[in-house]
Amino acid sequence: MIRYIRRAAAFCLLLLVALLLNAARIQVFQADQLDDNPANRRRTIDRYDQPRGNILVGGKSVTGSKNTDEQLTYERTYTDGPLYAPVTGYASQTYGTTLIENAEDDILSGTDPLLAPLPLWDEITRSRQPGGNVATTVKDSMQRAAYAGLGGRRGAVAALEPSTGKILALVSTPSYDPERLSGTGSSVTDAWRQFNRARSQPMLNRAIRQTYPPGSTFKIVTAAAALDADVVEDPHAETDTPSPYVLPGTSTTLPNEARGCEYASLAEAIRVSCNTVMAHLGVDVGLDGMVKAARKFGFNDSGLRIPSGVARSNFDTDMSNDQLALSSIGQFNTTATPLQMAMVASAVANGGDLKYPYLVDRTTTRSGTTVHQNGPRPYHRAMSPRTATQLRQMMIDVVEQGTGSNAAIDGATVGGKTGTAQHGIDNSGTPYAWFISWAQAPNASRPAVAVAVVVEDAAAKRADISGGGSAAPIARAVMEAALRG
Template structure:
């Protein structure tokens, strides 16, 4: 009987054993899948637009403020009165700062709101830990480098032209961005609604609006820099040691591009000076034929090396929003090389890069890395992050920068193309540009410059789409921005930008 019972127990235990093994396998699979989701798919699931819980959590507590260097608030959170979404984002300065702040909506974000989301939302580990320790649930406040006077001057001057464009102003000593204006702009408060239908309608309207107001032209769009690129060509010429400011250059009224029937002409179709002026004079009045010839003499490799020293071809630039890459073309023939030396053919630069032309010269040949965020601090005022200015590029030697500065000062003196940027009592160094636009017969107006030339505090880049002559349209905009930054009689001395 005992043997029969043993056999019966074995027959019963076999199925139970298989069930137990199956349970262990399923439990193990459950644990593995849970671990995989938590470790590798948590961020993806949290960001899934179908995940309503994530949207609710995003607006459940106050987000950190975005403020200017003078503590003016340009983005903040306020109680919404909505039971589901307790806080809504508010942008007190609307279109003026929209290209920088971007927006935060139910379905997405842009600008600083997107680039610095971990700090602003409080999801950054350091912000979260410090907030928990203090018992305050809130994101960190971001203090930007922007100067309100400079930003207002830039935006108003752009708006007055009635044409799309962008302005960037930089403190060449630190890299702090003092102004970043783009026109046309939009009101980011339109994206702060919790009504999905209203939000969708506003987004569709702005996406289709003429002038593409959602585009931050300062960093998201590239343009042919035109004669402003002669700063780069001249830097390459000086670095070659074959040219100096007093070197006589060949400057006929017209020059036929090698292998083509196309002729490059100077503005007005006249010869430059006596046909053999100095490099400094050709730069001052922005002659085309001598710079086309200099480009051929130096060759595309030397021009490309100099352009890359300024930051062309670099994909690592973020301010912290990513910046479109400025491009100097590859594998050109001689005709294309000549045109590239004039900032044409396929040469493309962002307005930020055009400001960086002058920032590098103003910095004695050293270009500082541009940045927008000066300080990160918690709700209780504790600072947990400060900007650390750093060198981005060594562009040219200090001696070469000094000689190029003298040439740029002459541009704003009588007889130069940039007199509209002159400021009484202050030496302004500049280069104007009128860039041919393949998509239209209307040229872009370009300007790059800095002031004061002997103790630089601000470098500016301006692009006005279809604006015409840079010396007539872009130069006055730059002057307005520089005057907003620099101290003037009756306003008193101000702290240096970015300090």
């Protein structure tokens, strides 16, 4: 009898061990797999059971959370949603996250280990901290000036602090209200469908995710390449460029919109925007030299993050000389984001030293304790200090005596470059209006801001589109806001 009891006990013990091993297998070894199973809603429920941390502009929150008393308790809210959508992105219970809401999700959702009071605290206690906050580098006055200046037209503005790389404004219009995507249900899916079907593409972040032919604004890059390579030793000396200029290896002539470009100097070619001179100089620098110069400004960098990913600005690395000539004036396959062209202006303003652009100043706990602080980082030496000094004066002449007069600010030193980029089959599309610039306050030791503006309003009359007419006044308003502090 005792023998049978022992056997039964041993069998029960074996079953118990098997149960414990199975429980360990499920709870330890398969925990991550079960957590990630789409059928497991617990993680989603846990994610929304507390308010999300906030995104700050100038110390004030531009986001919030509201209690819905539903299973997914807290929904994201936005203050001035369309104004700040290109900065914040959206945090949707249905469609996920984008931009800062995505790049800083661990901080905002409270899952970042840096928020815990002790190392491994959350792993040991299986707990989650209150969502932390993300303080941006954006200045509210500059963001509003850019948004108002664009006035709902298709376009974008990017503004940088040249000495640090801080992004002071990042605007894309037409925009959208990210709060309409926050929750669940038919209203959210209807809004998603509406935004994505709109011809104006309001959810496209034109400032960092859309590239355009930069047109004549790219001539600043070509000028930097020519000066650094000593292709041009005296920017005020005549060049040997005829007008019109025949593209190398072809019978195609390149015209000028401006007058007086025949044998014009580099300085004059920048001031009145001569296509012929700049195309010729690009060919003289050569493909390798132009590619090297473009890369120093950030072109062809597919890894740029601010912390969200930025679309790659392109300068082809394999071209014939006629294609190189066109690329050197911002045409052919040359494309750039507005942020990239703000980086070009910033490099000139900062003596040739280009800083890495960044949008997040610091992250903090819910109570305000700093978790991580960002700061200036070197990106590239885009040109020599001597070349930067020469280009600064050329850009000043564009505003004071040339095509960029609409960007002038009383009492301030302003440098700029206009651009009207052709595109479409046989250049039949409405041109993109560009303006890049920088501004320095009286008695200041260095420029306060560098700006790039692009306007691509398909509803405008072709003759009314120009960098000096459409884009320069927007840049001026942003620069004025920067100089006011």
